[in-house]
Amino acid sequence: MNLFFHSPLTTYHSPLKMIIARILGTVVSTQKDERLHGKKLLIVKPINLDGSDQSGYVVAVDTVGAGFHEKVLVVGGSSARLAEGNKDMPVDSAIVGVIDSFEVNEKE
Amino acid sequence: MNLFFHSPLTTYHSPLKMIIARILGTVVSTQKDERLHGKKLLIVKPINLDGSDQSGYVVAVDTVGAGFHEKVLVVGGSSARLAEGNKDMPVDSAIVGVIDSFEVNEKE
Amino acid sequence: MNLFFHSPLTTYHSPLKMIIARILGTVVSTQKDERLHGKKLLIVKPINLDGSDQSGYVVAVDTVGAGFHEKVLVVGGSSARLAEGNKDMPVDSAIVGVIDSFEVNEKE
Amino acid sequence: MNLFFHSPLTTYHSPLKMIIARILGTVVSTQKDERLHGKKLLIVKPINLDGSDQSGYVVAVDTVGAGFHEKVLVVGGSSARLAEGNKDMPVDSAIVGVIDSFEVNEKE
Amino acid sequence: MNLFFHSPLTTYHSPLKMIIARILGTVVSTQKDERLHGKKLLIVKPINLDGSDQSGYVVAVDTVGAGFHEKVLVVGGSSARLAEGNKDMPVDSAIVGVIDSFEVNEKE
Numbered sequence: 001m002n003l004f005f006h007s008p009l010t011t012y013h014s015p016l017k018m019i020i021a022r023i024l025g026t027v028v029s030t031q032k033d034e035r036l037h038g039k040k041l042l043i044v045k046p047i048n049l050d051g052s053d054q055s056g057y058v059v060a061v062d063t064v065g066a067g068f069h070e071k072v073l074v075v076g077g078s079s080a081r082l083a084e085g086n087k088d089m090p091v092d093s094a095i096v097g098v099i100d101s102f103e104v105n106e107k108e
Numbered sequence: 109m110n111l112f113f114h115s116p117l118t119t120y121h122s123p124l125k126m127i128i129a130r131i132l133g134t135v136v137s138t139q140k141d142e143r144l145h146g147k148k149l150l151i152v153k154p155i156n157l158d159g160s161d162q163s164g165y166v167v168a169v170d171t172v173g174a175g176f177h178e179k180v181l182v183v184g185g186s187s188a189r190l191a192e193g194n195k196d197m198p199v200d201s202a203i204v205g206v207i208d209s210f211e212v213n214e215k216e
Numbered sequence: 217m218n219l220f221f222h223s224p225l226t227t228y229h230s231p232l233k234m235i236i237a238r239i240l241g242t243v244v245s246t247q248k249d250e251r252l253h254g255k256k257l258l259i260v261k262p263i264n265l266d267g268s269d270q271s272g273y274v275v276a277v278d279t280v281g282a283g284f285h286e287k288v289l290v291v292g293g294s295s296a297r298l299a300e301g302n303k304d305m306p307v308d309s310a311i312v313g314v315i316d317s318f319e320v321n322e323k324e
Numbered sequence: 325m326n327l328f329f330h331s332p333l334t335t336y337h338s339p340l341k342m343i344i345a346r347i348l349g350t351v352v353s354t355q356k357d358e359r360l361h362g363k364k365l366l367i368v369k370p371i372n373l374d375g376s377d378q379s380g381y382v383v384a385v386d387t388v389g390a391g392f393h394e395k396v397l398v399v400g401g402s403s404a405r406l407a408e409g410n411k412d413m414p415v416d417s418a419i420v421g422v423i424d425s426f427e428v429n430e431k432e
Numbered sequence: 433m434n435l436f437f438h439s440p441l442t443t444y445h446s447p448l449k450m451i452i453a454r455i456l457g458t459v460v461s462t463q464k465d466e467r468l469h470g471k472k473l474l475i476v477k478p479i480n481l482d483g484s485d486q487s488g489y490v491v492a493v494d495t496v497g498a499g500f501h502e503k504v505l506v507v508g509g510s511s512a513r514l515a516e517g518n519k520d521m522p523v524d525s526a527i528v529g530v531i532d533s534f535e536v537n538e539k540e
Contacts (some may be wrong), residue, residue, distance in 0.1 A: 015507055018525040020459070024158075025148035027128070029181060031172055032205030033192050041181070041205075043157065043212060048477065049457075049489055052153060057157055059126040062464055063434035063522075064451040068213070073461060073473070073491060074127055077523035078186045078294075078402075078510045086464050086522075090171075090194075090204045092125040092187040096474075096522045097464030104475060105500070132328075133238070133265075133320035139288060140313030143290055143299050146219075146250040149289070149313075150318060152245065165265055166493075167234040167289060176321070184231055186294045196310045198279075200295040230357070241373075241428035243344070245397060247388055248377075248421030255378055257421075259373065259428060270419045275342040275397060292341055294402045294510075306387075308403035309342040314362050317344070349481075349536035353450070353505060356529030357498055357516050363504070365529075367481065368534060381481055383450040384507060392537070400449055402510045414495075414528045415517075417450040417513035 017076040020099060021046045023068055027059055035089045042095065044065070044074055049104050060093035061086060073097035125184040128207060129154045131176055135167055145199045150174070150203065154184055163203050167195060168201035183206035230301055233292040236315060239264045239284055243275055257298045258282070258311065276309035277302060289313035303311050331403035341400040343424060345370045347392055351383055359413045366390070366419065368398055373428050385410060397421035440484040452531060453478045455500055459491055467521045469528055474498070474527065479535050492525035493518060505529035 021044035029041065039061040046054040058074065063083040066072045072095045080086060080094035129152035131138060137149065148170040156160040166182065171211040172179045180203045188202035217230045237260035245257065256278040264271040274290065279299040282288045296302060296310035345368035353365065364386040366396035370378040382398065387407040390396045396419045404410060449485065453476035472494040478486040479482045490506065495515040504527045512518060512526035 010126070012125065012495075018523060019489070020491060024214075025210060026211040027181065028208045029205035030208055031174075033171060035190075037207060043210060057127070059128060063465060066463075073464065075460065075522050075524045077524050079513065079522050081187065082513070082520055083522040088190055090183050090187050090191040090202065092183045092185050094522065097461035097468060100460045100462055102457060102459040102475060106456075122323075132316060132322075133319040135289065137313035137315045138316055139282075140289065141279060144313060151318060165235070167236060189295065189298070196298055196311060198291050198295050198299040199234060200291045200293050240430075241426060243397065243426040244424045246424055247390075247398065247423035249387060251406075252421060273343070275344060285345060297403065297406070304406055306407040306418060307342060308362050308399045308400050308401050347537070349534060351505065351534040352532045355498075356505065357495060358513075366533060378509060381453060398525050405511065407515070412514055413527070414515040414526065415450060415509050416507045416509050426433055428522035 013097045016030075019046050020049075020071055020102065021058065021060075021074045022071050023066055023095075024057065033090050036091070037067075037107075039089070039091075044072060044093075044095065046074075047071070049102075052076055058093050060095050061089070062095045064098055066095050066098050071099040071102075073099055082094055112210045125187075126211065127154050127182055128157075128179055128196055129166065129168075130161075130179050130183045131139050131174055131203075132165065144199070147193075147197070147199075152201075154182075155179070157210075166201050169197070170198065170203045170214050172203055172206055174206050178199065179207040179210075193198050233295075235262050235290055236265075236287055236318065237274065237276075237290045238269075238287050238293065239282055239311075252307070255301075255305070255307075260288065260311065261293045262290075263287070265318075274309050274317050276311050277305070277307045280311055280314055281309050282314050286319075287315040291316055341403075343370050343398055344373075344395055344426065345382065345384075346377075346395050347390055347419075348381065349389045357362075357414050360415070363409075363413070363415070368396060368417075368419065370398075371395070373426075374421055382417050384419050385413070385415045388419055390419050390422050395423040395426075397423055399408045441534075449511075450479050451506055452503055452534065453490065453492075453506045454503050455494075455498055455527075458491065465522050468492075468523070471521070471523070476504060476527065478506075479488075479503070481534075490525050491506075492498055492519070492527050493523045494527045496530055498527050498530050503531040503534075507533055
């Protein structure tokens, strides 16, 4: 049962939004808001600090030319529209950085 | 018990919002904010990447003429008001694209 | 145990916000932000598509003259301030429509 | 086990935000954004409609001179900045009213 | 099982956002939105009022020169852009204060 519960129950749904995710796939949409034309819609998977996946996914607009399976910084809400090239776009998630590394110091 | 718990516990409530959903139904409202008149209010169901439904639903304004049971891209929050025709409208979810397909490459 | 878990675990906390709720009660507040004076603060309960209640509640400003126990459309976030009469008000949920009916076509 | 699970599982995390809470404590911060100087930062605990506590807490700026353990109306997001005196402040929760009473009529 | 479930199930995902967290680590990103250059991206862990960690994490921009493992006040959403130096930045979480102490008076 632990295994069954582990993933969803330890997934954190942050109310504060900015998280680390990995690029998982792409979304193809022809019939869409005209402001979305030419935008790269990627499926990203939030990850935990141990590198494991969180459940679920988010569709985010890539604004930094991130590569497949790279770890990225994803912002949500109105902030996503402040990412390069997203002004006034109807999007609420955007990739704003490629993460080289992140370092965590657990309680000493 | 697994079956009972499976659906709700594996549903992800993204803090980053932009997700894939399918159109499930319609909402009829006569007495409403005047800016909502003539707007198509659809009930959409968020889906997982394996195509299965997530629990729950969202009411979203259709801005792209999406068809019944089509998979759509839904945005939330203030971004919903930037969708075509939603300027200054009291709505916080909007369908901004019809999804032709999406591709996911799980960890190799 | 199923009964005990059923309600909360099958409640969906949409990240996309616009949902259907029923009016459950009222909030009385004398000492409040002056912009809230004269506003009707209602307690609404989000409902599932089968008409059952979700757990919890939200306090929303009524902007359409909704009646007791009516089903209403509730928006959240900055969109709530775009509802009739809510401009620049410190509120983040508003009732923007009374729902006559909603129709859901489950997977055929 | 019921007791153990009861509180967190029956807590509702509203996507629509405006809720009732009680004032639980205070936060002291000297080194902070200059716009926060002179602001009263309170720890509030969301409550259920039966008056019981929800789990967790929120830090909110008091804008109405609420008293200890009083029930208050708390708004979140950008709406918090529209509360008296919060213009352009980096805060996302604010107490906008002291609640005298609230009345709930369950399904008849 | 209690131990296993305790942390995630008692974690509160506030819809009202402003919370207390401790600084846990740093994120290094070279390829990012140009407005993020020179900004300190920290990994913070929300904490409960008893000082224990909540599960998960958030990436936040430090705007007050917070020190390692210090307790900080974190805001989310558009409010994060109102923190010192964050104007028009594509970020949705920011550290806006270092917390000297916080005091909680449980129900007497």
